[in-house]
Amino acid sequence: MRSQINELVAMGDIETLYELMAEDDDWMNQLDAAEGLVKLGDRRGLDFLLSAEDSEEKEIRQVAGEILAAPVIANRRQELEAEEEREFKKKIENAKVRLQKGRKVFRYKTVYLPSGSILGGDTHNEGFPVPPLDEFGLEGWEVIDIILRRKQSLIGSGDEGSTGVYFLLKKELAPEESTELDEI
Numbered sequence: 183m184r185s186q187i188n189e190l191v192a193m194g195d196i197e198t199l200y201e202l203m204a205e206d207d208d209w210m211n212q213l214d215a216a217e218g219l220v221k222l223g224d225r226r227g228l229d230f231l232l233s234a235e236d237s238e239e240k241e242i243r244q245v246a247g248e249i250l251a252a253p254v255i256a257n258r259r260q261e262l263e264a265e266e267e268r269e270f271k272k273k274i275e276n277a278k279v280r281l282q283k284g285r286k287v288f289r290y291k292t293v294y295l296p297s298g299s300i301l302g303g304d305t306h307n308e309g310f311p312v313p314p315l316d317e318f319g320l321e322g323w324e325v326i327d328i329i330l331r332r333k334q335s336l337i338g339s340g341d342e343g344s345t346g347v348y349f350l351l352k353k354e355l356a357p358e359e360s361t362e363l364d365e366i
Contacts, residue, residue: 183211191218203230209242217249220258225266228259274363281357289353289362293318294331296346315349323351 190199199222202215213234219227234246249255277287295314315325327350355362 183208184214187211187214187218190215191221194222196222196224200224200226203227209234209239210245213242213245213249217255220255220262223258223262225262228262231255274366277355277363278360281355281360284357287355287363289355289366291323291351293349293351294346295349297344318351321353323353325349326352 187199187202190202196219199215199218203212203219203226206212206215213231216227216230216234220231221227231246231250234242235250237243237246250259281287293314295312319325329348329350330344331346331348332344
């Protein structure tokens with residue numbers, strides 16, 4: 183399969199490489215396809231390899247690390263990340279122009295709060311303060327969604343308690359807040 187992947191790289195066949203990376207049953211083929219995508223400058227391959235470095239399987243982590251450490255891939259990674267940074271800086275400058283023209287610009291971020299800091303004992307269903315969210319709200323951040331974080335437990339244990347909540351926050355910038363974009 184390795185020689186077939188090399189042929190796909192030589193042909194510049196990004197779509198087939200992506201399909202192999204995403205759908206092949208053999209993790210080694212997936213990593214090889216991801217490597218091929220990186221060689222062709224496709225960020226999806228790099229993201230796949232970076233996530234493979236966090237795999238629960240030691241062998242997968244090791245192979246992904248070796249691929250990422252290879253000089254060709256390490257150089258391509260630097261190029262991809264530098265290009266991303268340049269593009270992001272352009273977006274920041276465009277956002278500043280949008281603000282100057284009176285158009286909307288938003289910032290987003292997530293905040294994790296453990297259950298204990300949220301559930302302070304609302305025994306009368308009257309609600310209770312959540313100081314970290316109050317602080318963000320006073321700075322102009324709005325909660326737009328939440329994602330519960332559940333305990334990781336054995337299958338069938340019946341323990342599905344929440345350990346905390348990720349809050350997705352949104353803030354609309356005013357023209358005079360354009361300097362906040364420099365902090366991103």
